[in-house]
Amino acid sequence: MNRPGPVGIALVLAFAVVAVIEFRTVLGMVGIDIAIGPYFAGAAILLVGGAAALFAVPEELTPESV
Amino acid sequence: MEVFANEYPDEAWVVRAALGSAFVALAIGGLMGLIQTLHRTGFYDSLISNADYYTVLTLHGVAMVLLFTIFFLVGFFQWAITDSLGRKSEDIRITKLWYGMMVLGSAMSAVTILGGFVDSGSLSGVEADVLYTFYAPLEAHPLYYMGLAVFIIGTWIAGFDWFRSWWAWKKENPDERMPLRTFMVLTTMLMWYLASLGVAISVVFFLIPWSLGIFDSVNSLLTRTLFWFFGHPVVYFWLMPVYMMWYVIMPKLAGGRLFSDPLARIVFVLFLVLSVPTGIHHQYVDPGIAEGFKFLAMTNTMFLLLPSLLTAFTVVASIEHGARQRGGEGYFGWLTALPWGKPAFTGMTLAGLMFAAAGFSGMINAGMSINYLVHNTLWVVGHFHMTVGTAVALSIMAATYWFLPKITGREIFSRRLGLAQVLLWFIGMVLMGNAMHRAGLAGVPRRTADPTYDQVIYDGAYGAIGELRFQIALGGVLLSLSLVLFFAHLVLSSFDIGERAAATPDSIPAPLSGPEQAPKVLDNIRLWTSIAVVLILITYILPLASIVTDGGGWLGDSYGVIVAEYVLPAVSSTIDIFVGVVA
Amino acid sequence: MEIHRYEKLWFGLSLLLIVGFIGTITYGAVGAGVQMVSDDGGTVEPSFSTINENEKFAQQEDNQAVHVEGNEYEVAVIAQRFSFQPGTGSPIQVPEDSRVTFYVTSPDVIHGFSVVGTNANTMVIPGQIAEITVEFDELDSDEPKEYGVVCHEFCGAGHEEMAGQIQVVPEDQWEGDA
Numbered sequence: 001m002n003r004p005g006p007v008g009i010a011l012v013l014a015f016a017v018v019a020v021i022e023f024r025t026v027l028g029m030v031g032i033d034i035a036i037g038p039y040f041a042g043a044a045i046l047l048v049g050g051a052a053a054l055f056a057v058p059e060e061l062t063p064e065s066v
Numbered sequence: 067m068e069v070f071a072n073e074y075p076d077e078a079w080v081v082r083a084a085l086g087s088a089f090v091a092l093a094i095g096g097l098m099g100l101i102q103t104l105h106r107t108g109f110y111d112s113l114i115s116n117a118d119y120y121t122v123l124t125l126h127g128v129a130m131v132l133l134f135t136i137f138f139l140v141g142f143f144q145w146a147i148t149d150s151l152g153r154k155s156e157d158i159r160i161t162k163l164w165y166g167m168m169v170l171g172s173a174m175s176a177v178t179i180l181g182g183f184v185d186s187g188s189l190s191g192v193e194a195d196v197l198y199t200f201y202a203p204l205e206a207h208p209l210y211y212m213g214l215a216v217f218i219i220g221t222w223i224a225g226f227d228w229f230r231s232w233w234a235w236k237k238e239n240p241d242e243r244m245p246l247r248t249f250m251v252l253t254t255m256l257m258w259y260l261a262s263l264g265v266a267i268s269v270v271f272f273l274i275p276w277s278l279g280i281f282d283s284v285n286s287l288l289t290r291t292l293f294w295f296f297g298h299p300v301v302y303f304w305l306m307p308v309y310m311m312w313y314v315i316m317p318k319l320a321g322g323r324l325f326s327d328p329l330a331r332i333v334f335v336l337f338l339v340l341s342v343p344t345g346i347h348h349q350y351v352d353p354g355i356a357e358g359f360k361f362l363a364m365t366n367t368m369f370l371l372l373p374s375l376l377t378a379f380t381v382v383a384s385i386e387h388g389a390r391q392r393g394g395e396g397y398f399g400w401l402t403a404l405p406w407g408k409p410a411f412t413g414m415t416l417a418g419l420m421f422a423a424a425g426f427s428g429m430i431n432a433g434m435s436i437n438y439l440v441h442n443t444l445w446v447v448g449h450f451h452m453t454v455g456t457a458v459a460l461s462i463m464a465a466t467y468w469f470l471p472k473i474t475g476r477e478i479f480s481r482r483l484g485l486a487q488v489l490l491w492f493i494g495m496v497l498m499g500n501a502m503h504r505a506g507l508a509g510v511p512r513r514t515a516d517p518t519y520d521q522v523i524y525d526g527a528y529g530a531i532g533e534l535r536f537q538i539a540l541g542g543v544l545l546s547l548s549l550v551l552f553f554a555h556l557v558l559s560s561f562d563i564g565e566r567a568a569a570t571p572d573s574i575p576a577p578l579s580g581p582e583q584a585p586k587v588l589d590n591i592r593l594w595t596s597i598a599v600v601l602i603l604i605t606y607i608l609p610l611a612s613i614v615t616d617g618g619g620w621l622g623d624s625y626g627v628i629v630a631e632y633v634l635p636a637v638s639s640t641i642d643i644f645v646g647v648v649a
Numbered sequence: 650m651e652i653h654r655y656e657k658l659w660f661g662l663s664l665l666l667i668v669g670f671i672g673t674i675t676y677g678a679v680g681a682g683v684q685m686v687s688d689d690g691g692t693v694e695p696s697f698s699t700i701n702e703n704e705k706f707a708q709q710e711d712n713q714a715v716h717v718e719g720n721e722y723e724v725a726v727i728a729q730r731f732s733f734q735p736g737t738g739s740p741i742q743v744p745e746d747s748r749v750t751f752y753v754t755s756p757d758v759i760h761g762f763s764v765v766g767t768n769a770n771t772m773v774i775p776g777q778i779a780e781i782t783v784e785f786d787e788l789d790s791d792e793p794k795e796y797g798v799v800c801h802e803f804c805g806a807g808h809e810e811m812a813g814q815i816q817v818v819p820e821d822q823w824e825g826d827a
Contacts, residue, residue: 005407007406007407007412007485008402008406010485010489011406011412011489014489014492014493017493018492018493018496018497021497021537022496022500025504025533028530028533036533047493050489051486054482054485054486054489055482057407057481057482057485058407116806116807116809117806117807119809120803120805120806120808123803195805195806197803201758201759201802203757203758203759203775204758204759204803204804204805285776286758286759286774286775286776287774287776287777290759290774325653326652326653326656328651328652329652329656349772350685350686351685351686351770351771351772351779352686352772352774352777353686353687353688353690353771353772353773353774353777353778353779353780354688354690354692354774354776354777355687355688356687356688357678357684357685357687360685360687361678361685364671364674365671368667368670368671369667371663371666371667371670372663372664372667375659375663375666376656376659376660376663379655379656379659380656383655429670432670433670433673433674433677434674434685435674435677435678435683435685436674436677438683438768438769438770439768439770441763441770441801442761442763442770442772442801442802443763443801508765508766509763509765509766509767509797509799511761511763511799511800511801512801513801513802513803513808514801514803514808514809515808515809516809517809519797519799519812520812521737521740521795521797521798521812521813521814522765522797522798522799522812523797524765524766525766579651579653583651612688616688616691616692
């Protein structure tokens with residue numbers, strides 16, 4: 001498989017943010033509670049990573065890209 | 067081929083105007099949404115009072131689901147008709163007339179809603195705190211209902227305008243098949259004529275005279291049933307332009323072509339036939355409607371899953387074909403060959419993905435006995451924020467990145483910004499939508515300024531209520547940020563910073579299985595409309611008759627006697643004749 | 650018309666899913682006996698005087714369920730802006746291990762009557778009497794158990810205040826008719 005480009009990384013991180021936050025709820029269901037502070041800090045880092053990846057997306061606008 | 071904006075400048079003006087109106091409504095609705103999400107979760111509830119919350123909620127509902135979606139639809143459909151038939155509007159004055167009527171109607175209703183914020187002065191007493199469902203006997207200012215009627219008549223004229231184009235084209239091309247996009251527009255509009263009849267009757271014959279004081283009362287269950295006669299099919303009216311995008315634009319963006327033209331036509335025919343006779347599924351827990359009628363509506367609703375499941379197949383098959391044309395390989399490896407760098411493609415794909423998830427919560431809502439658990443809870447709000455709020459709204463915003471150059475003749479500002487916007491919407495809505503579903507399962511009601519009560523303890527939710535509240539507020543804030551990015555993008559694009567002219571579009575590629583594969587009968591819209599009418603009569607005649615005859619009368623307790631003596635015998639003899647003919 | 654093989658397969662599976670859904674709901678109605686709110690409750694002119702003359706509402710003297718026979722009871726509730734009568738002022742009392750039929754109507758606008766966290770849920774529409782039958786299990790302890798009741802349909806400024814309670818009372822503490 002190809003090495004993922006910046007767009008791929010941004011997409012994967014977007015899904016990761018969501019999964020991480022929902023995962024806490026799932027853990028809560030089975031009785032494992034994680035403190036909310038570090039948890040959302042972790043999610044925020046992923047979000048920032050996704051934003052950074054977006055800045056690496058090439059901005060060319062060819063007829064093909066419209 | 068020329069850019070649409072240069073080839074059809076008059077039509078492009080109407081399309082731009084309609085999209086402009088849609089986005090104004092989106093901005094107003096979005097601002098109201100932010101206020102609501104912070105107010106009802108308790109994070110910031112000092113901006114408005116609890117009483118004003120319902121004015122905000124009314125504005126949010128009307129702006130988002132009636133104005134934003136329908137204004138976008140008429141603009142997009144005008145493009146689809148003009149572009150697919152390759153002919154100018156038959157009479158551009160008519161085209162401008164219906165757009166003008168829709169604006170006028172929106173303004174009339176908006177004034178009455180905004181009056182809800184004003185407690186004194188000339189606007190005091192002008193209010194419409196009735197939400198977008200306006201269940202009588204909650205009463206709005208007459209102008210609210212009149213504006214709604216003018217708006218709907220505007221959409222009727224729009225449909226007529228598009229039929230005229232088709233009739234004229236047909237005369238010149240008697241042997242050609244109806245182009246796919248025209249087929250989609252016309253079947254959708256036929257569905258809309260049938261559906262909006264319910265709300266038109268409710269508003270014109272009952273609510274306007276009643277709000278003007280000509281009648282003393284109305285039959286609440288009757289006007290409510292007429293509302294839902296329109297209120298469910300209207301969701302397909304929001305969805306059909308999006309299906310058109312998924313069928314027509316997405317395969318092209320993916321580098322391929324639509325998998326099957328006949329299957330696309332079948333899907334739209336199924337929506338025409340089945341959309342309307344389902345509205346009673348919003349009334350599963352209404353007294354005064356017998357269980358059998360609810361079961362009938364449920365069966366129709368479940369069969370309405372079919373066109374959406376077929377769409378899932380066709381759209382995924384089409385983009386997979388596109389990916390393989392671009393060199394994608396393997397069972398799942400082709401996913402990486404898709405053009406994820408295009409905000410239009412990524413946005414629409416994420417919207418489609420969320421629609422699949424929301425489809426499953428919709429199946430829960432549709433099951434009439436499971437619905438007891440979730441009816442009028444926040445679950446339902448979660449459901450429609452993932453359907454109309456993402457499948458439709460995100461697809462519209464994403465498609466705008468593709469569509470805008472066609473109608474303005476200039477490129478959009480930035481792919482990166484577009485990608486950031488659609489991803490942020492997706493993340494925000496997963497948080498908000500999911501938390502709303504879970505809160506609803508715990509019993510948190512919808513449509514309230516403050517869901518905390520001394521008498522009620524919510525438990526049983528996966529995750530504490532406090533955490534769900536936080537996720538709803540956080541999701542709402544992210545969605546608002548995404549909207550800000552979207553509007554920034556529109557503004558920056560209109561300043562034309564790069565001076566880049568829109569790329570000359572290649573035409574929409576022909577489907578793998580073309581229309582020549584579709585049986586001619588699929589284009590017989592008269593036949594499908596007749597079947598739809600028969601199904602509506604079967605589903606609605608008996609419940610409506612029993613709502614009117616079982617005590618409520620046409621107008622509730624007043625005038626019921628007069629109506630019972632004159633109107634009812636006429637109706638029942640009509641029904642007798644109808645039954646006689648059928649038997 | 651050409652329909653591809655995978656399309657046919659998908660079409661078949663989709664139909665199977667739909668028929669399966671309808672089947673499970675039908676089983677729920679016929680086998681498990683989950684009934685829908687229907688038109689069985691009848692109609693009543695939406696005003697206090699006529700509602701209070703109605704047989705079901707006339708027999709509701711206080712906040713206690715009225716005994717019918719065996720373990721069957723009835724409660725008539727008026728939902729109005731912005732309270733349930735009974736329910737808001739003092740909790741509706743029902744005995745444990747009972748089948749209670751609620752009759753709910755409104756003299757003013759449309760309301761909702763939803764027992765939070767359960768599937769007891771109905772709309773309350775002026776002119777119509779909603780009828781729902783709810784089964785209350787035996788209690789786990791000697792303590793009464795409370796359920797919250799909310800109005801879940803917007804009924805005017807003040808809607809967010811409209812709530813009440815149902816209290817399930819242990820059999821030996823039940824003071825009403827039995």
